[in-house]
Every structure is written in structure tokens, then in C-alpha cells.
Amino acid sequence: MSLSVSRSFARPFPLNGHFALKLLVLAVLGLLVAGPLVRILLETLSPDAISAWSDVTTGRLSRNLLWVPLTNTLILGVGVACGCVLIGGFLAWLVVMTDVPFRRTIGLMATLPFMIPSFATSLAWGSLFRNSRVGGQSGFLEGLGLTIPDWLAWGMIPTLIVLIAHYYSLAFTVIAAALATVNSDLVEAAQIAGAKRRRILLGIVLPVAMPAVVAGASLTFAGAVSNFAAPALLGLPVRMQTMATRLYGLIEVGQTSRGYVVAILLIAVSALFLWLGNKVLSGRRSYATITGKGGRAKRFDLGTARLPLFMVALFICLVTTVVPVIILIASSLAPSSSALFSNWTLHYWTGLSNPSIAQGQPGIWESPFIKSATSLTVGLGVAVAITSSIIGLIVAYVLARDGKGPLAGLINQISFLPLLVPGIAFGAAYIALFGAPIGPLPALYGTFPLLLIAGTAYLLPFSVQTGRAVISQVSGDLDESARMTGAGMMRRLVAITVPLASRGLAAGGLIVFVKIMRDLSLVVLLFTPTTPLLSVLAYRYASEGFTQFANAITVVILVISIAATLMANQLQAKSQPWLKS
Structure with a gap:
């Protein structure tokens, strides 16, 4: 009798329900993370695009398409x-x-x-x-x-x-x-x-x-x-071209197949060096320095230095x-970068259109387009923070409550896969998957939902990590007690886990918000005039020579990002050992 009770407590919820939840989570991760990466590979292997591999790697243009950008990237x-x-x-x-x-x-x-x-x-x-x-x-x-x-x-x-x-x-x-x-x-x-x-x-x-x-x-x-x-x-x-800038250029001019090949190779370079780093660490036997004995901090006396x-x-x-x-x-x-600290003017912030200044461009707060971009960027940050936190919390819940078995291992690997993928390559993968209609689903390119889905998937590792940290602070006994009273998984998450871990979840959401606010690599390929974002507008203004407008927009991004980061730090209140005396 006692043995059966102890086994019952070892299981957070019934096996069949948990297995179905794992399958559902795996399907969502497959669509968000694995699907775009598989699609970008399949695009380059189609009969019409297979020649892109030889064009990029061995063709007469390969030096400019791959080898020079690859050398610069490695340097x-x-x-x-x-x-x-x-x-x-x-x-x-x-x-x-x-x-x-x-x-x-x-x-x-x-x-x-x-x-x-x-x-x-x-x-x-x-x-x-x-x-x-x-x-x-x-x-x-x-x-x-x-x-x-x-x-x-x-x-x-x-x-x-x-x-x-x-x-x-x-x-x-x-x-x-x-x-x-x-x-x-x-x-x-x-x-x-x-x-x-x-x-x-x-x-x-x-x-x-x-x-x-x-x-x-x-x-x-x-x-x-x-x-x-x-x-x-x-x-x-x-x-001076790198693989990231070469990828952007190829997609921009419509050479998508070659661009996808460069994206795959860029992912391979990034993953290879991360793998080599892990290999170096795994080759060492032990780095243990923390023992059961207490120790006081020992600082070097720098003396006159x-x-x-x-x-x-x-x-x-x-x-x-x-x-x-x-x-x-x-x-x-x-008015000019050559005289930064003289003749200051607020024209680039609040000025009306003047044909004699910046080709008639109004100040950023007088431009309806930039106002719309500000609203869209903040809205995207909030939406990505919410969706990423929800999915990350569910993934973390599954891994924390029953993280054993091949399905859990696969979920864990896929959820952290975006860390290996450069942002611009991830954006290219989403264009490959959602740039054209899929069955009854319309093409999402140039829409807010594509930005939302791509941002959620790309920042999912941070949300999963935050979710695992906050769930580990909530005792499994509370979850088990609620399960025995008949509460379902979503009921337990909403009624127990979320309220107890709300500060940590809010801090994690703010971190995701900051990352999507200032991210350029992911969204630069997904940008369209119908979905303007501040970071891309700053880049476009700088590229066209309107540096004052680019810098003003960047200051706006900085103010929003710093304010959100300070709020996250206050909520998280995480320990930083080097700040202790």
C-alpha cells in the first residue's frame, strides 16, 4: 500500500496525459523552431535551386559569395x-x-x-x-x-x-x-x-x-x-562583406536560393565553434572548486597599482x-556630425518639414511613419514577451515536472536550438517557411503575425530558461496536492505556479521585450513598409545619410530598453557576487 502511494506521488500527473502534453509541446516547437530550419534546407535541395550550392561554394562567383565573406566573418x-x-x-x-x-x-x-x-x-x-x-x-x-x-x-x-x-x-x-x-x-x-x-x-x-x-x-x-x-x-x-551582410544582400535582390545556402553555412559556422567550445570543456575531468567547507573571500592586494x-x-x-x-x-x-556640440537644434526631434533641411524630412515625433513604427515596435515587444513567456513556461513545466525520457530530451534540445542560429539566418528561414502560402494558410511575409511568431521562436531559449528558474522555486508538493484534488495542468499553472513566480516571469518577459526592441539581425529581412520597426528604420536612415534621424531613433530605443532593463533588474533582484563586499 505505501509503495503504491509513493509511486503515485512520484508522478506529477497521469502518464497518458503527460505523454500527450509532451507530444503537443514537441509539435509546437517543431513548427516554431525546427520547421523553418528544415524548410530552408529543403528549399536549397529542390531541383530548381540545387545549383545554388555549387554557385556559392565552387562557382566563378564563389569568392565573392562565400570565401571572402567567410574569411572576414572568421576574422x-x-x-x-x-x-x-x-x-x-x-x-x-x-x-x-x-x-x-x-x-x-x-x-x-x-x-x-x-x-x-x-x-x-x-x-x-x-x-x-x-x-x-x-x-x-x-x-x-x-x-x-x-x-x-x-x-x-x-x-x-x-x-x-x-x-x-x-x-x-x-x-x-x-x-x-x-x-x-x-x-x-x-x-x-x-x-x-x-x-x-x-x-x-x-x-x-x-x-x-x-x-x-x-x-x-x-x-x-x-x-x-x-x-x-x-x-x-x-x-x-x-x-567589406561578412556572411551576415552577404545573406542580407542576396535576399534583398531576390537571389533567395543562394541566400538560403549562405544562411545554412552561417548556421554551420556558428554551431561548429559552439560545439568545439563544449568539446574543450568536456575533455577536462573536473573543475570543482566548491567544497563543503566555508571560505572567506581572498583578494589580491594591488598596492601602488x-x-x-x-x-x-x-x-x-x-x-x-x-x-x-x-x-x-x-x-x-x-546639424552636422563635424560639429557635434554647437548650433544644437530640436528640428530632428520635433521640427516640421523644411525643404532646406534634410530634404524636407520632419522630426521623428512629427513623422506619422515613425510614430507608427514606435507603436508597432513596442507592441511587438509586449506581444513577443507574452507569447514567449507562456510557451516557455509550459515547456519548462514539462521539463521540470517530468524531464526524463527521449521525448523530454528532444524537447529540451529543440527549445535551445535558436541559440545556435544567427538572427539573420533565422529570419531567412522564416521567409522560406512562411513567405508563400501553406495549404489554406496565406503567405505571412510583411505581416505582424510573422514578426510575432519569428520573435517568439528566436527568443524562446531565454523564456524557457526563465521558466525553469521560476518553476524550480515552486515546490512540487504544491503541484502534486492540487493534482490529487483533480486540478488539471493548466489550472495548476494559472492558480499556483504563475502567482507564486509572477515576479520572475515578469522579469524574464521584460528581458525578452528588451531583446526584441533592440534586435536588428532577426527583423532586418522581415521588414516591410507595412511593418516598420524602429531598429530597421534607424539602419535605413543611417544607410541613406540621415544620421541625425538615425541617432534620434536609436536614443528612443535606448531609453525604452534601459528603462525596461532596470525594471527587470528590480523584479529579478538576482545575486551578483562581485557586487558584494
Whole structure:
């Protein structure tokens, strides 16, 4: 009798019902995530499109279609990964393991760059360093009489710098969390044995933090190779192509088959390097540093180097957070980028149409099109946050309450698959699947539902992760008690899980909202005049030379994103070890 009761409690709900729910979740994930990726592959294997593979890989145009963009993409990926690990690791070491002054301030500022869209940093770079080679417009420094070389204004070097400035906070967050777990007994033992600080750093701290270093490098590499905004704004004017920009160009001119091939290859490059990172980690036996014994934090005494290192860290944080925002605001007010801080005007914000200024373009708050884009962008962010949170919560519930078996494993793998897919490639996959009618369903290209579905699927991994975190805080006993009273799964979710985990779910929804608000790579291919989005409008204005309007729109995106992020942080109130004294 007791044995049967214990087995009953081990099962959250009846086996048949749970199996049916798993099948339903798997079908939804298959449609949202796997379906578009399979469709894009099938499109390139059709008789009419199979030649696109040879055109891209071995044809007479393959050098321009694939090999040069692939080389540039790998250079960016490796360069950004190395730069982010160096900068993020340096700041993480300072904040977590040293007595550098104002550690909390540095730790907070080091997490902010990822909140600023990469196209915002690219626009700020252009406002400062642009030279008259492209479009005849000069940046602020050239306006002061300085000669800006082409390699600093356009191409690979500025793109590398901008992407490192954008992504290093990812490496910082991952490495800082790992360093916070380093057992101080190891450091003290090495000091007692007479080891120097450099020896301790390289012989103890670095090996212990190696998983985080590899993870940070993998994440920043994947982000760099999939980034569209920075290479498009700083590279395309001098014909520097990456796989992301080449994919965009091919789809734009109607060469969809070749574009789909490039998308598949871009996915393969990103997935390959993420797999190599996991392979490196799995090859090590153990990284365990947390034991059952308590330990106090042990910080390196920097001595006379405290102030210089603090100044270096503060400079990095200011240049990557405060300076770009100041430049963007100034550029949205100045008639010319060559004179950012003089003759300010509100015309680009609230001015009426004037034929003598910007070809008669009214200010962004006097433009019905931009007002419509603002409403549509905010509405899309809210809708994606809601739908993604709902689906993510259901997926997380299934995995948390009965995560065993092949079906659960498949659900888990598919739900995190979008992390391997660059945003612009994911957008191309959705065009392949929903760009034409499917049976009785009409074509969705150029509609709000396509943006909603694509955004929900692409950001699903974040919602699932948030859902798993909040569900783990709700005891399974509550769910089991409600089940025994006859409450169904949806009833238990709505009446128990959601109310108890509402703050965490709201925080996760706000994070999704911020990501879709500032995302360009995913939506740039899905953009149409009937579905205008702020991020794409900012890119289009910048491409056409209307930098003040582009920067003003970007400031709007920044204000909304920062406000939502601060709200999420307040709700989440997550622990950040490096902020503790």
C-alpha cells in the first residue's frame, strides 16, 4: 500500500496525459523552431535551386559569395572572442579578486554595454571617426581638423572595436561568476608556499576559470559572426562583406536560393565553434572548486597599482557605455556630425518639414511613419514577451515536472536550438517557411503575425530558461496536492505556479521585450513598409545619410530598453557576487 502511494506521488500527473502534453509541446516547437530550419534546407535541395550550392561554394562567383565573406566573418569572430575574453576577464579579475576601489561601480558599468544595441555603438563610432571618403560627410574628429585614415573610419578595424565594446560584458558576466567561486584556501595555500601573484593567477585562478573563459569566448564568437548591424554600417560602405551582410544582400535582390545556402553555412559556422567550445570543456575531468567547507573571500592586494588599474577599468567602462550615449544624443541635436556640440537644434526631434533641411524630412515625433513604427515596435515587444513567456513556461513545466525520457530530451534540445542560429539566418528561414502560402494558410511575409511568431521562436531559449528558474522555486508538493484534488495542468499553472513566480516571469518577459526592441539581425529581412520597426528604420536612415534621424531613433530605443532593463533588474533582484563586499 505505501509503495503504491509513493509511486503515485512520484508522478506529477497521469502518464497518458503527460505523454500527450509532451507530444503537443514537441509539435509546437517543431513548427516554431525546427520547421523553418528544415524548410530552408529543403528549399536549397529542390531541383530548381540545387545549383545554388555549387554557385556559392565552387562557382566563378564563389569568392565573392562565400570565401571572402567567410574569411572576414572568421576574422571578426576570433578577434572579438579574444578581445572580449581579455577585457571581460581583466575586469572580472579586478572586481572579484582584487582590492581595486569602487568595485561595485565597475561591476555595474561592465554589465551595461550589452544593453546598448550594436548599431547604436556603430552609429556613435561613425559620428566620431567618419571621414569624407564615403558620402562626403565628415565626423567630429575630422571636423576638428584631424586626418582620419580609412582603416580607422571604415572596414575591419572599427567593426572589431565596436563588436568587442558591445560583447565584452557577456564574457565579464560569465567569468566573474566563475571567479566568485574560487576557493580562497587555494590562493592562501599558494601564498604560504611562496608563490608570486603572477604564478597564482596563471597556475590556479586561470585553470579554475577556464570553463568560463571558453564559454565566454564561444558566446562572443557566435554573437560576432551573426552580427549584422556593425559590419553593415561600418563595412558595407567600403564593400567589406561578412556572411551576415552577404545573406542580407542576396535576399534583398531576390537571389533567395543562394541566400538560403549562405544562411545554412552561417548556421554551420556558428554551431561548429559552439560545439568545439563544449568539446574543450568536456575533455577536462573536473573543475570543482566548491567544497563543503566555508571560505572567506581572498583578494589580491594591488598596492601602488590600485589607482592606475582603477583608471584603466573606468576608462574602458566609460568609453563603452557613457561616451556612445553622449555622442548619439549630441548627434541627434547637431546639424552636422563635424560639429557635434554647437548650433544644437530640436528640428530632428520635433521640427516640421523644411525643404532646406534634410530634404524636407520632419522630426521623428512629427513623422506619422515613425510614430507608427514606435507603436508597432513596442507592441511587438509586449506581444513577443507574452507569447514567449507562456510557451516557455509550459515547456519548462514539462521539463521540470517530468524531464526524463527521449521525448523530454528532444524537447529540451529543440527549445535551445535558436541559440545556435544567427538572427539573420533565422529570419531567412522564416521567409522560406512562411513567405508563400501553406495549404489554406496565406503567405505571412510583411505581416505582424510573422514578426510575432519569428520573435517568439528566436527568443524562446531565454523564456524557457526563465521558466525553469521560476518553476524550480515552486515546490512540487504544491503541484502534486492540487493534482490529487483533480486540478488539471493548466489550472495548476494559472492558480499556483504563475502567482507564486509572477515576479520572475515578469522579469524574464521584460528581458525578452528588451531583446526584441533592440534586435536588428532577426527583423532586418522581415521588414516591410507595412511593418516598420524602429531598429530597421534607424539602419535605413543611417544607410541613406540621415544620421541625425538615425541617432534620434536609436536614443528612443535606448531609453525604452534601459528603462525596461532596470525594471527587470528590480523584479529579478538576482545575486551578483562581485557586487558584494
